[in-house]
Every structure is written in structure tokens, then in C-alpha cells.
Amino acid sequence: MADGSNLDTINAALSATQKLRASVTRVFTHLKDGVKSTKGEVTKEGVFVSELKKGLSGVNDDFSELEKLTSSLQKFTDTIPMGNSGLLSLDPVQDKTPLYTQLLQSYKWSSKVQTHSSLASSMLTQNSLKRTTVATGLSAKRKKLTPTSHAVPSHLVDAIVANLDRLFNDMSITVNRPKGAGAVLQVTVGRTLSAIVVLRGLLIERVVVRGYHENSHKDDGQLDLWTPSRYQVFQKLTDHAMAAMLHYHLPHLPEIAIKSFMTWLHSYTTLFSTPCHRCGKYLNNNLPPTWRDFRTLDVTHDNCRQ
Numbered sequence: 001m002a003d004g005s006n007l008d009t010i011n012a013a014l015s016a017t018q019k020l021r022a023s024v025t026r027v028f029t030h031l032k033d034g035v036k037s038t039k040g041e042v043t044k045e046g047v048f049v050s051e052l053k054k055g056l057s058g059v060n061d062d063f064s065e066l067e068k069l070t071s072s073l074q075k076f077t078d079t080i081p082m083g084n085s086g087l088l089s090l091d092p093v094q095d096k097t098p099l100y101t102q103l104l105q106s107y108k109w110s111s112k113v114q115t116h117s118s119l120a121s122s123m124l125t126q127n128s129l130k131r132t133t134v135a136t137g138l139s140a141k142r143k144k145l146t147p148t149s150h151a152v153p154s155h156l157v158d159a160i161v162a163n164l165d166r167l168f169n170d171m172s173i174t175v176n177r178p179k180g181a182g183a184v185l186q187v188t189v190g191r192t193l194s195a196i197v198v199l200r201g202l203l204i205e206r207v208v209v210r211g212y213h214e215n216s217h218k219d220d221g222q223l224d225l226w227t228p229s230r231y232q233v234f235q236k237l238t239d240h241a242m243a244a245m246l247h248y249h250l251p252h253l254p255e256i257a258i259k260s261f262m263t264w265l266h267s268y269t270t271l272f273s274t275p276c277h278r279c280g281k282y283l284n285n286n287l288p289p290t291w292r293d294f295r296t297l298d299v300t301h302d303n304c305r306q
């Protein structure tokens with residue numbers, strides 16, 4: 001920062017002030033004492049005047065030096081990036097109201113945060129797992145890779161879902177198309193659970209898991225996309241399903257993503273009949289083993305995860 005050069009200027013200005021005071025004092029001492037010379041009056045006067053001239057030009061030199069330093073110091077205070085808050089530094093009681101130092105600290109911190117966040121953002125834009133395409137100066141080459149899985153025609157979605165429906169015997173998937181929305185899948189897994197999977201093209205946007213016997217329609221007969229399950233176990237499954245949705249997200253291979261998700265969801269057929277593989281118990285905190293590992297589909301309680 002420019003603090004160092006400012007200090008140097010102040011130091012130089014201080015010594016210039018001392019010099020100026022010394023030369024002024026010299027002039028006044030000279031005026032007071034006169035010239036101690038025993039030569040004739042004319043020479044004495046001449047010496048006095050020439051000495052005075054010399055003293056005055058010294059004062060002039062010192063003064064212009066100080067002036068120069070002051071103007072350069074002025075230039076710096078003009079460019080304090082904190083605007084009027086920079087004036088807080090003029091507070092003479094720094095010990096009692098350390099506002100200025102605190103302000104400098106927070107200023108430093110915020111610029112650090114800015115640096116780190118810009119680094120993080122540049123790293124995140126390289127992450128292929130992002131769900132939305134942000135046009136932040138992407139090159140033409142990368143723009144070609146823009147995922148289009150959110151804009152898949154509906155007959156293609158229907159065909160893919162029909163394939164998924166045939167994937168497992170004890171899992172059925174039906175497609176609904178409520179007004180103003182994309183496809184909404186109603187998935188039942190065995191006689192265990194019923195899930196609402198909201199799609200945008202082939203991207204999974206939202207999942208709600210409810211019990212098999214819970215009502216998944218609103219009073220007016222429309223599919224209920226929002227109300228969470230009454231039961232804690234299915235609320236937990238909803239959380240896990242949202243995590244799975246993000247985990248399996250593959251913008252360039254949406255078919256594989258949705259298939260992996262459905263395979264993972266299907267593993268819950270045994271939700272109430274398989275004990276935890278870690279602790280061997282069925283219940284923990286009155287909940288069955290609600291966690292299925294994303295890769296191995298290993299069955300554990302949420303608390304027994306590692």
C-alpha cells in the first residue's frame with residue numbers, strides 16, 4: 001500500500017520544517033545581533049545586508065522545499081480510496097475511538113474476501129457439474145457444450161420414461177403434465193413409497209418423497225408437488241433424494257443421470273425390511289436405515305454413515 005511512501009513524505013516534511021525553523025531563527029538572530037565587525041560603517045552595513053540576503057534566500061529555499069513536500073502529501077490524501085471516511089484518521093483520540101484502524105482492518109478483509117471469491121468463482125465456472133449455464137465469458141468452444149437436456153421434446157421424455165418404467169418390476173413410473181409445468185413423474189417403489197419427480201426436460205428439478213399410502217393429490221384432483229410427507233422417515237428420504245438428484249446430475253448425459261437416480265430410488269423397496277449394515281439394527285432414533293450409498297447402494301442409518 002501507499003502508506004510507506006506517505007510516511008516517508010511526512011518524515012521528510014518534518015525535517016524540512018525543522019530546517020526552515022532553524023533558518024528563520026538564524027535570520028532573526030542575525031537581525032538582533034547585527035554584525036560584530038570593527039571595520040568602517042559602510043563595510044559593516046554591506047556585510048549585514050549580504051548576510052541578511054543569504055539568510056533570507058536560505059529561508060526561501062527551505063520553504064519551497066517544504067511546500068513541494070506538502071503538495072506531494074496533499075496528492076496522496078486526495079487519493080485515499082475510502083473517501084470521506086479517510087478523514088477519521090484525523091481524530092486526535094485514536095485510543096478512545098479506534099474507528100479508523102478498525103475501518104482499515106475491515107477494508108483489508110473485504111478486499112481479501114473479494115480476491116478469494118473471484119478465485120472461487122473462476123474455479124466453479126470450470127466445474128462441469130453446474131446446473132445452470134452462466135455465460136461468464138465462456139469461449140466459443142465451450143459454448144458448444146452447453147447442455148440442452150432441459151429442452152428435450154416431450155415425446156422423447158415419454159419414451160425414456162417408458163424405458164425406465166420397465167427397468168424394475170416393483171417400480172412404476174407414470175408421466176403427468178400439469179398446466180404450466182414440464183413432465184411430472186409419479187413414482188411408486190414397491191409398497192413402500194411414492195415420489196413426485198418434477199422434470200425440466202430430462203433434468204430433475206425437484207423431488208418429494210411420501211409414504212405409499214399418503215395422498216399425492218390435492219383436493220382439486222391435481223398432483224401435489226409441494227406438501228412434504230407427514231412422516232419423518234419420508235421427509236428424511238426427500239432430503240436424501242434431493243442430494244441424490246444433485247449427485248447424479250450429468251448435464252451432458254441426462255438419460256444416464258435419471259436412470260442412476262431411479263436405480264438409487266428403487267433400492268428403497270427394502271426400506272423397512274433390511275437392517276443397517278453398520279450397526280445391524282433395524283431402528284435407530286426410531287427411524288429405519290434411510291441412507292443408501294450413491295455408489296454402492298449400501299444400507300445404513302443416517303447416523304451410521306461414515
Ligand SMILES: [Zn+2]
Binds near residue numbers: 276284300303
Ligand atoms: Zn445403523
